[in-house]
Amino acid sequence: MDKRRFLKKGLLGLGTMAVMPAFISSCSKDEKENETEADPGTDSNSCLVSPVEMVGPFPIKTPAQLVQANIIGDRTGIPLLIKIIIQDQSNGCLPLSNVMVDIWQCDKDGNYSQYGGNQLQSANYTNQNFLRGRQTTNVNGEVSFLSIFPGWYPGRAPHLHVQVLTSAGSSLLVTQIAFPTSVYSAVYAANGYKGEPDRSNTQDSLFSDSLTQNMADTVTGNNIDGYTLSKVITVS
Template structure:
């Protein structure tokens, strides 16, 4: 099955998954400024302050097969390809007035600059075969401030999807609390893929899917978009708060 068709079928399932949204509206400010001449990019988003659970999204066709085997903060490939990006995720508990949740297990995974995932491939869905590799996947446990941190790269993209990072949150006993995805501003993604060829982003933006047209983010991006600062040359810093019901 083609990846695009598969993801469309998954989106039907994701769209049917209920979640409560209140207070915030789609008009919440998301701003970005990009200066390709000076290679300076800063993107900001309005965090959801309503203390509602972050939207549930599909785990996708490429989840980590044995996430407990990849307890690590540095999830890079080690080949120097891709603009560096530090990832900071804060987990809060909606059942505790959105105070931070210590001891939560957080798995993340995302594609490389070409839109490929490790642990998969050699099929029509992903022709490049990376079944024996495990890069861009990792697990960490939240500290006393509810934070997990990873070192990675700015993700690439593939047909029918906007740029994204997958997240699966468990409680300290391993019970699944939330599967979701993190989005990035369209302006930032287009800038990276337009100006980042020397960092490996050579696909350009022809056929790129923006958040408003993405099967996953089109109805919920306000609550899923990350705050990102930095640049291609200096590296990016991404921060996102995720609310779970624990």
């Protein structure tokens, strides 16, 4: 699906803080004018295997039932287009096609679907499936998801969860993606978000030994038009 059709389909009726025409028209412009490098040491062309991270306490319970590119559900927030490329270290870091990519994240308030009503998360969303999805990589190793910029919850810096699986369902990698501080600070200053997280990227214990590799390769955009995140993930 081409980018315009993907965005048009995903943003109709979204009701977020950004409007569709501005988001679509700004994508190519923002990539050139407002590009934010993930980290001074990040090299998106490197062939290092991406960091292995914990699945976390809120993994997808039924990923096979959530094959969808638009993962927003009924959540609101600043639009985020997530573009991921999977590459294979064992094959010269060529793009890896026909593998499944699962993604999950919290909403702008720091809550996950499929869980809640307990000490770990007081808000009860056990019967909802927002901000979770699965896509299969194309011949270029690419998948895209239409989401919102995540919020944060105590003890963690802002992040996305990603799992890469073979077409047969065997896990190749579980990892997480971090956001540049300048980007999430701008987002969390917007209405509807709850301000700065209680853990920065460098204070986050999961990112402490692998932040450069966890960091998004680029995040472009702004609070009005929305953001586009790009990340190359390498499996062995």
